[in-house]
Amino acid sequence: MRTLFRPCIDLHQGQVKQIVGGTLSDSSAGLQTNFVSAKPSAEYAELYRKHGLEGGHVIMLGPGNEAAAREALQAWPNRLQVGGGINDTNAAEWIERGAAKVIVTSYLFPSGKFSQQRLEALAAQVGRERVVVDLSCRRRSEGGWVVAMDRWQRLTDMVVDEQTLKKLAEFCSEFLVHAADVEGLCGGIDRELVECLGKWSPLPVTYAGGASSVDDLDLVDRLSRGRVDLTIGSALDIFGGSMVRFHDCVAWNRRTELASEHT
Template identity: 25%
Template sequence: MIIIPAVDIKHGKCVQLVQGEPGTEQIELDNPAEVAKQWELKGAKRLHIVDLDGALGSGENIGIVHDIIENTTVPIQMGGGIRTKENVKNLLDAGIQTVIIGTMAIKNPDIIKELSDEYGSERICVSLDSKDNKVVTHGWTESTDKTPLEYAQIFEDKGAGSILFTNVDVEGLLGGINIEPVKELLENISIPIIYSGGITSLDDLKTLSDLGTDYVVIGSALYKGLIEFEDALEYQSD
């Protein structure tokens, strides 16, 4: 299992929101590029960047993303507001290792096959954000009629290289994880699952590791000191 620190960017700062709601910032740090570099220095093998302004349609932080790419050497996965094939191409050309596509994939699943064929499936990740066991889109503001598993099966067939599963029901609340949804995905999907949402303790990491989770993204628990990254590395494999 690979432990991935989250660097969520809003209005030019590294932030942590409660369940993605604007105005609920619990953490605000200047210079996201420096924050990203510090995670790398602590031993992160991968970084998770989200452009929250892009996801919410309120702007973008591409200049800061370029600063992070230039300031770090580990692979970066990035999502938030990636709504066109041109967005995907520009990010991959800039040095992003894996693009995370949410709303665009839900609206047009065939785009995932096109992108996977063009750039390689390992560079294309589909984001499935779940609320009340239904996938939500547009920065978690609109609900669909399908479950995460139903969509995961569709996108596995379309050639996605991985699935980022975020459980919005527990995300940002620091109350621990709900294992059933991710367990269902791991038991039924063969491509890697990246889990995000509610990780609060080392026990949560042990649970996810025991389930066979491939990657986990941690945000608030790291920034609030509930989990020390050095301790989390106990559950990181090579």
């Protein structure tokens, strides 16, 4: 098992963007945007399809993104995951629209408190294998991390630790973890979080936040012992970045997959 590069399509107001995660809120005041694409979401999905990059996540950051999300899913049906506003009333519909899996966060935390009942109901509705639990989080002053909801602005009552991951794993097939404190800053990954996720998670995990070099793929691989995949956003050249070439990430995956075939 080795770390893979996992692609993303972040949508805000119907456009593909890269945003400093910690600045997202209900208003546009204070929002820091690293990149706004002139290309439609479907073009990115087609690029990922061309290079066989499965398991990427399409995240709807607020309202006005459904059409763009549908276009991405239609460009590569049953290979991309979708998240942002997923709940019991629309999860099955997004699967029908072509999502391989649905990514859920805020729905699981009514009034900021985790609802086991809601998670079990969602898993029963679309199948455990179709559910990704988003444990995007912020650091606590006393140490460790707490799951953040509503575009990472509100802290919940759920601590990210080994016990939590094992409990949730019964009702989902994968975890997605944005380190909200470093998301979009290109200042380096949260090494401690990546290492802990590699130790704690019984399921596949994709980590996002702070990646600034193609060497971060090797770093995540070493820290997690190959058990955590990495998403690179703002640093990537296809999102206006200058630190990481998309084709280098594709080459990493190909080398990793070839090595796996020979072991």
